[in-house]
Amino acid sequence: MLFADQLGPHFSDDADGEILLIESRSVFRRRTVHRQKAHLLLSALRHRAAELGDRARLVRASTYSDALTQVGTPPADISVVDPTSYAARRWVRERGMAVVPARGFSLGERDFQDWLGTRRPILEDFYRWQRSRLGVLMEPDGAPVSGRWNFDADNRLPPPKGAATLGLVRPAYPVEDDIDAGVRRDLDRWAADGDVAFLGVDGPRLFACTRDEALAALTDFVAHRLPSFGPYEDAVLRGDWAMAHSLLSVPLNLGLLDPLEVVDTAVAAYHRGEAPLQSVEGLVRQVLGWREWAWQLYWSSGEDYVHRNALSARTALPQWFADLDSDAVEAACLRDTLAGVRDRGWAHHIERLMVLGNWALQRGYDPAQTAAWFRDAFVDGYDWVMVTNVVGMALYADGGQMATKPYAAGGAYLNRMSNHCKGCRYTPSVRVGEQGCPFTAGYWAFLDRNEEKLRGNHRLAQPYAGLSRLADRDAVVAQESARGSAAP
Ligand SMILES: Cc1cc2nc3c(=O)[nH]c(=O)nc-3n(C[C@H](O)[C@H](O)[C@H](O)COP(=O)(O)OP(=O)(O)OC[C@H]3O[C@@H](n4cnc5c(N)ncnc54)[C@H](O)[C@@H]3O)c2cc1C
Ligand code: SF4
Structure with a gap:
C-alpha cells in the first residue's frame, strides 16, 4: 500500500x-x-x-x-x-x-539518534556530518570543496535595486491533462454539494505531481534558476513570486524525487561549471540540511512538541488571516504574501518566515493553530515539516531549542530585503500614527510583551537596550494593543 x-x-x-x-x-x-x-x-x-x-x-x-x-x-x-x-x-x-522503514530521506531515524546521542541538536553540526558521510561537495581529504562549509554571508543579497523581477526565465509549469480535468470536476462537485470546503482559489496546476513532471521541474530549475538561487535566497520582489527558488518542495514531499538525486543533479551542474558553488552549496544546505533536520526533529522531539508554547501565545488566528482574505489588509508585504498563498498555496521561504511567521510571532498567534494553518494552506504542507519551521523557528514556541533567538523583525528588515515598502501606505521607519508600520511597531510591542521571558537572551541585548531607549514605547504598546486582531 x-x-x-x-x-x-x-x-x-x-x-x-x-x-x-x-x-x-x-x-x-x-x-x-x-x-x-x-x-x-x-x-x-x-x-x-x-x-x-x-x-x-x-x-x-x-x-x-x-x-x-x-x-x-x-x-x-x-x-x-x-x-x-x-x-x-x-x-x-x-x-x-x-x-x-521510511524512505524519501537520506538518513534513517535510528542513525540520526545514534549521531545525536546526548549532544545539543545544532543544524550546522548535522549539516556538516551529512555532507561528510555522503561525500557531497567534499574533497578526498575530508575538507569541504573550496575550504568553506558555508556561504550564508554571500547569500543574503537584497533584490537588485529598482528591479521588478529577477529577470530569470519563467518556471516551466506542468501541462494539465484529462486526469486533472477529472480532479477539478470532482472537487467542484464536492464543494457544490457542501460536502467539503476549501481555502484559497483554484488555478492552473503549477507544481509537479508525476515523476516525469518532477524530473522536468528539476531540470528546469537547474538550467534557469539555480545559478541565482544562492545570492537571492532571502530576497523578496512583489512582482516575482518564484524568484530563483526551486519549486521542488511539492514533488519532494509527494515522494516523487529523492533528495539525493536533487543534490546530485545540482552538484553535477557545479562540476560542469554551470552553477556557482555558493548557489549549489545553498541548495545542498536546504535539502540535506534543513529538510532532513525538519524530518528528524519531528520524530525525535515527540508528538507533544507541537503544543509547546514558551511565549504563552494564545491569540486565535483571526478570520481574515486564516481565510487568506488579503483584501482586508493594507500592509503591502502581508497583503501580497497572503494573496500569493490564496492564489497558489505557496510562498517562498522568506515570505513564510519573515512576513507570515514574523506577523504570527509578533501578534502572539497560538503555535499549534498556526502550524495547522500552514499545513493546510500550503501545497507542500505536512505535519512533519511544521515542528521545526513553524513551532520552533518562526514562533520560538520551544523557548530556543531550535533557534537561538526569535525571528522577529521590523519594517527596516522588510524594506531592505523587499520592494514592498515603496508601494505601502505605511512607512517602515515610523512607529506610531497613521503612517506607523505595523511590523515595526509590532516588533517593539513583541519585545515589550515578552520582556520577562526574553531579556536574558544575550542575542537580544541590543534590541532590549533599544527598547529601553524608545521615547514612545508606551504609545507604541498602546497602539498595538488597541489594534488587537484587526487586519493591519
Ligand atoms: C513558517 C514556515 C513554514 C514552512 N512550511 C513548509 C511546508 O509546509 N513544507 C515544506 O516543504 N517546507 C516548508 N517550509 C520550508 C521552506 O520554506 C519551503 O520548503 C520552501 O519555501 C519551498 O519552496 P521551494 O521548493 O522553492 O524551496 P527552495 O527555496 O528552492 O529550497 C529547496 C528545497 O529545500 C527544502 N527546504 C528548504 N528550506 C527548508 C526548511 N526550512 N524545512 C524543510 N525543507 C526545506 C525544500 O524541500 C525545498 O524544496 C516552511 C518554512 C517556514 C519558515
Ligand atoms: S511599510 Fe511596513 S507594512 Fe508596509 S510593506 Fe513595509 S514592512 Fe510591510
Missing part, C-alpha cells in the same frame, strides 16, 4: 505485487485545505495509479478504514513504507500491517 506522499519509484519495490492506493474524502472533510493542495494530492494519486496500470488498485472511500474493508485483504498481508505522521504510524500499527 502507498500513502499519497509515497508516490515515487523508490517507494514500491515488489515488481509483481498489487499496489493499493487510497483516495479518502474524509481528509478534506476533517480539515479545510487549500483547493490547489487537494488538487495536487488527488492528481498525484490518480496519475500514479494510471502509471502502475494493472498493478494498481485505486480505492475511493470515505475513510482509509472503509477502504480496507472494501478491499478485504487482511491488513497483516499488506506491507507499507512507514508513513510520515504520528497519526498515520499509529493507524498502520494498530491494524498490524507489515511496516518497512
Whole structure:
C-alpha cells in the first residue's frame, strides 16, 4: 500500500505485487485545505495509479478504514513504507500491517539518534556530518570543496535595486491533462454539494505531481534558476513570486524525487561549471540540511512538541488571516504574501518566515493553530515539516531549542530585503500614527510583551537596550494593543 506522499519509484519495490492506493474524502472533510493542495494530492494519486496500470488498485472511500474493508485483504498481508505522521504510524500499527522503514530521506531515524546521542541538536553540526558521510561537495581529504562549509554571508543579497523581477526565465509549469480535468470536476462537485470546503482559489496546476513532471521541474530549475538561487535566497520582489527558488518542495514531499538525486543533479551542474558553488552549496544546505533536520526533529522531539508554547501565545488566528482574505489588509508585504498563498498555496521561504511567521510571532498567534494553518494552506504542507519551521523557528514556541533567538523583525528588515515598502501606505521607519508600520511597531510591542521571558537572551541585548531607549514605547504598546486582531 502507498500513502499519497509515497508516490515515487523508490517507494514500491515488489515488481509483481498489487499496489493499493487510497483516495479518502474524509481528509478534506476533517480539515479545510487549500483547493490547489487537494488538487495536487488527488492528481498525484490518480496519475500514479494510471502509471502502475494493472498493478494498481485505486480505492475511493470515505475513510482509509472503509477502504480496507472494501478491499478485504487482511491488513497483516499488506506491507507499507512507514508513513510520515504520528497519526498515520499509529493507524498502520494498530491494524498490524507489515511496516518497512521510511524512505524519501537520506538518513534513517535510528542513525540520526545514534549521531545525536546526548549532544545539543545544532543544524550546522548535522549539516556538516551529512555532507561528510555522503561525500557531497567534499574533497578526498575530508575538507569541504573550496575550504568553506558555508556561504550564508554571500547569500543574503537584497533584490537588485529598482528591479521588478529577477529577470530569470519563467518556471516551466506542468501541462494539465484529462486526469486533472477529472480532479477539478470532482472537487467542484464536492464543494457544490457542501460536502467539503476549501481555502484559497483554484488555478492552473503549477507544481509537479508525476515523476516525469518532477524530473522536468528539476531540470528546469537547474538550467534557469539555480545559478541565482544562492545570492537571492532571502530576497523578496512583489512582482516575482518564484524568484530563483526551486519549486521542488511539492514533488519532494509527494515522494516523487529523492533528495539525493536533487543534490546530485545540482552538484553535477557545479562540476560542469554551470552553477556557482555558493548557489549549489545553498541548495545542498536546504535539502540535506534543513529538510532532513525538519524530518528528524519531528520524530525525535515527540508528538507533544507541537503544543509547546514558551511565549504563552494564545491569540486565535483571526478570520481574515486564516481565510487568506488579503483584501482586508493594507500592509503591502502581508497583503501580497497572503494573496500569493490564496492564489497558489505557496510562498517562498522568506515570505513564510519573515512576513507570515514574523506577523504570527509578533501578534502572539497560538503555535499549534498556526502550524495547522500552514499545513493546510500550503501545497507542500505536512505535519512533519511544521515542528521545526513553524513551532520552533518562526514562533520560538520551544523557548530556543531550535533557534537561538526569535525571528522577529521590523519594517527596516522588510524594506531592505523587499520592494514592498515603496508601494505601502505605511512607512517602515515610523512607529506610531497613521503612517506607523505595523511590523515595526509590532516588533517593539513583541519585545515589550515578552520582556520577562526574553531579556536574558544575550542575542537580544541590543534590541532590549533599544527598547529601553524608545521615547514612545508606551504609545507604541498602546497602539498595538488597541489594534488587537484587526487586519493591519
Ligand atoms: C513558517 C514556515 C513554514 C514552512 N512550511 C513548509 C511546508 O509546509 N513544507 C515544506 O516543504 N517546507 C516548508 N517550509 C520550508 C521552506 O520554506 C519551503 O520548503 C520552501 O519555501 C519551498 O519552496 P521551494 O521548493 O522553492 O524551496 P527552495 O527555496 O528552492 O529550497 C529547496 C528545497 O529545500 C527544502 N527546504 C528548504 N528550506 C527548508 C526548511 N526550512 N524545512 C524543510 N525543507 C526545506 C525544500 O524541500 C525545498 O524544496 C516552511 C518554512 C517556514 C519558515
Ligand atoms: S511599510 Fe511596513 S507594512 Fe508596509 S510593506 Fe513595509 S514592512 Fe510591510
